Amino acid sequence: MGAKHTQQVERMSVASGWELLCKRTYLEEEEDVQNLTSVGIQIVNKCGGLPLAIRVIAGVLTTKEKSRKEWEKVLRSNAWSMSELPEKFRGALYLSYDNLPPHLKQCFLSLCLYPEDDEHPIMDLRRMWVAEGFVKQEEGLLMEELAEQYYSELIRRSLLQPDPNYVDQGRCTVHDLLRSLAQYLSRGENFYGDPQSLDATAISKLRRLSIPESGEIVTIPGPETERLRLRTLLLIKSPPRIEQNLFSRVPHLQVLLLNGEGIECIPDSVGSLIHLRLLDLDRTSISRLPDSIGSLTNLQILNLQDCKFLNTLPRGITRLCCLRRLGLDGTPLRSVPEGIGRLQLLNDLDGFVINADGSCNTEQNSWDLEELQSLRQLRWLDLSILGGNVTQIPCSPLMT
Structure with a gap:
């Protein structure tokens, strides 16, 4: 790897740091400001004037009562002085991680699996977290809706940085220091890079x-x-190409992402991955899916977007009884299997193919709208209309 340019971060004055802390903790009442100024300035001093440190420690404080007692608990936390950590992670950065509940710790650590400066759409993260098992079901809410709450909480804690170009905070990035922290804390279990650099x-x-x-x-x-x-x-x-025996070596795989035009064929052996929950084949050059895909009965998320050479779906798709998401946007399908209405857990259907005139077709080159009636969990729906150019009609969320 080449040497990276290190940019010197300008440190804030104590007054500017305290102003930022007040802003980030929504400290507006004069009585609160007076009561917390002393302990707040001590916290700012512990952050060494670093803006990122102040922002993430403010994220911790927003989870506490605005009382001197609670803020002093944060000030005295042992997490400030974890001497076994590399110096750049000590103090506020580690404390911000340590303060997370277990489910958010898992979500945060998973961010180290993506390239530095990568932009993360909320839709991609929520699907990944659901497939990974990080999201626990709560009555009255879809797991995808809970995952969006996790996403918003990580933004509130300044562990994710929302892209200002999206008013709905639909995309975010991770600061390189926080990504490095996640890499360090999950070393041994998570790895991003060339596996040839690792020993057996x-x-x-x-x-x-x-x-x-x-x-x-x-x-x-x-x-x-x-x-x-x-x-x-x-x-x-x-x-x-993928090595011939790759899938047989990973029998416990739950998440598989194969992206890019280089992939032209998915081997039949993918059907042996019976624990698979997420299969992402977006932007590949595949022209068919193997029939064995119908064996993936634990599959929850299947992404087939922008697969320019894929024109047909196998009948086995309708046997994926656990499927929650089917992404077909940008894929020029001309033949689809009857029976998508049997996928009762579908809540996200992107690229549902229908005829422009709404007529019933005997060749089954599109689905009938009537099949949507049985999909009681459906919340997000995009329609792809056959007949001329493919047109996307957003219908999100669809309340049933």
């Missing part, structure tokens, strides 16, 4: 592997007969 012992312990780039073929070091513990495999810029 390290690879055998990994739960999540993200490979940003590779050569002509994706390979994971180790004996061909070795069964890995991987639960998540992300191939962000996929090469033309």
Whole structure:
């Protein structure tokens, strides 16, 4: 890896730091300001005048009562002095992580699997967190809705930075120091980079592997007969080929992302990944899906967006009884199987193919709108209309 340019961060004065802390903790009442100024300035001093440190510690304070007692608890927290951590992570950054509830810790740590400065759409993160099992069902809410609450909470705590170009905070980034913190804390279980740089012992312990780039073929070091513990495999810029026995080496895989035009064929052996919950094949050059995909009965999310050579879906799609999301936007389908209405858990359907005239068709090159009636969980729906150019009609959310 090449050397990276390190930019010197300008430190804030105590007065400016205290002003930022007040703003970020919504400290507006004069009585609160007077009561908390002394302890607040001590907290600012502990942050060393670093804007990021002040923002994340403000995120911690917003979860506490606006009382001197609660703020002093934060000031005296042992998390400020974790000497075993690298110096750049000590203090406010680690404290902001340590203060998270367990489900948000998992979500935060997963952010290290993406490229630095990557922009994260809320839709992608919520699907990933649901598939990973980070989101626990609560009565009256879809898990996807809960995942969006997690996303908003990480923004409130300044652990995610919303893109100002999106008024709905629909996209975000992660500060490089926070991403590095997540990498450090999850080392041993999560890895982003070239797996060829790891020894066999390290690879055998990994739960999540993200490979940003590779050569002509994706390979994971180790004996061909070795069964890995991987639960998540992300191939962000996929090469033309995947090693023949790759899927047989990862029998416990729950999340598989294969993106990029290099991928032209998905082997039938994908059907052996019976624990798979998320399969993302967006922007690949595949022209067909193997019939074995119908064996993935635990699959919750299937993304097939912008697959320019994919014109047909196999009948096995309608056997995916756990499917919650089907993404077809930008894929020029001309043949679809009857029976999508059997997927009772679908709540997100992007690219539902219908005829422009709404007529019933005998060749089944589109679905009938009547099939939507049985999808009682549906909340997000986009329609793709056949007949001339494909047109997207947003109908989100669809209240049933």
